[in-house]
Amino acid sequence: MLVLLIIALLVVLYFSSWSSQSHHASSKGREQIIGADGEREALDTLLKLEEPGRILTNLYLPTKSGSTTEVDLVWICRQGIFVLEVKHFSGWIFASERNQYWTQVLKGGHKSRFYNPIWQNKAHIAALRALLYPTYMGKYFNVVVFSDHCTLKDVTYHSDRTMVVQQEMLADYLCMMVDSLPSIISEQRIEEIASRLARYKDASSNTLHEHIRSIEYRYKGH
Numbered sequence: 709m710l711v712l713l714i715i716a717l718l719v720v721l722y723f724s725s726w727s728s729q730s731h732h733a734s735s736k737g738r739e740q741i742i743g744a745d746g747e748r749e750a751l752d753t754l755l756k757l758e759e760p761g762r763i764l765t766n767l768y769l770p771t772k773s774g775s776t777t778e779v780d781l782v783w784i785c786r787q788g789i790f791v792l793e794v795k796h797f798s799g800w801i802f803a804s805e806r807n808q809y810w811t812q813v814l815k816g817g818h819k820s821r822f823y824n825p826i827w828q829n830k831a832h833i834a835a836l837r838a839l840l841y842p843t844y845m846g847k848y849f850n851v852v853v854f855s856d857h858c859t860l861k862d863v864t865y866h867s868d869r870t871m872v873v874q875q876e877m878l879a880d881y882l883c884m885m886v887d888s889l890p891s892i893i894s895e896q897r898i899e900e901i902a903s904r905l906a907r908y909k910d911a912s913s914n915t916l917h918e919h920i921r922s923i924e925y926r927y928k929g930h
Contacts, residue, residue, distance in 0.1 A: 710915055730777040746796025747780050748874075750853050753878045754783050759886050760895060761785030762902035769908055771833040777833045782905065783789050783882075784898050786891035788847040790882065791836065793829040795822075803872075805865035812858075825852045826865055826872070836905075846892050848884070 747765065754763050767779040781792035803810035809821040814861050833848045850870040854860060863872050893901075 723755045746794045746853070746855050749796075749855070749875050750781055750792055750794050750878060753875070753882075754781065756879065757882060757886075759785050759882075760898075761878065762898055764902060764905050764909065766801060767905060767908045769832070769839060771831070771835050772838070777831055777835050781838070782836070784893070784901050785886065786893050786895070786898070787886055787889040788849055788892060789836065789844070789901070790849045790851055790885075791829055791833050792851045792853055793832065795825055796855045798855070800859050800861040801854065801863060803863045804860055805867060805870075810863075813861075826867070826870060831902070839908075840901060843904060844893070844897070849930045851878075851881075 751763065751765060762784045764782045764784075765780065767782060769779060771777050773786045778792045779791060783790040783792070797812055799812050799814040801810065801812055803824070805824070805826050808824055808827070810824055812820050812822060814820075829850045829852060833850060836848065847869060850867065852870075852872045854872070854874050856875050858874075860872065860874065867874060871881055
């Protein structure tokens with residue numbers, strides 16, 4: 709009888725573990741789909757702009773630490789390089805640039821933390837700056853784009869050339885910057901920069917695996 713109880717317990721534990729892993733995989737897949745939707749909306753906005761330039765998506769750039777960092781969107785135009793970090797979130801967002809983690813509050817009061825996307829994008833810009841030196845030594849713009857499904861309830865930041873904006877206002881912000889800033893990059897130089905970065909678009913399966921592991925280690929709000 710004791711043997712049967714032990715076997716039954718092992719079976720229950722096995723299926724509980726399998727269910728948990730399956731749910732975790734399903735949740736991660738859903739997060740990736742939602743994230744892709746947000747990036748697609750931001751990309752559509754960039755494609756509709758009449759300003760000449762080049763757009764690159766999902767770049768896997770090497771860092772000084774030997775890992776990689778993924779850049780959602782890069783827009784290279786005559787006024788500089790705009791680096792976009794896209795967050796397809798819902799709920800209320802509370803944040804300060806000074807804090808390592810920001811807070812998302814969903815219906816029912818459920819709270820979750822996520823790594824400061826301004827800091828995250830600063831790391832992207834540092835990687836770009838290192839790769840493009842001395843080809844390009846001009847200005848970079850740190851743009852964090854939230855979906856229209858959330859409310860930026862209390863978000864503060866202070867750094868120059870930094871913007872936290874929702875999707876519906878992205879086009880207006882970019883057009884305003886283009887209209888107010890001088891041209892500093894020739895069209896020929898734009899092509900040179902884009903060509904240099906294009907090699908980082910296609911990541912190997914090993915690079916992707918290591919990148920995901922580094923994200924889980926660095927950016928989860930534990």
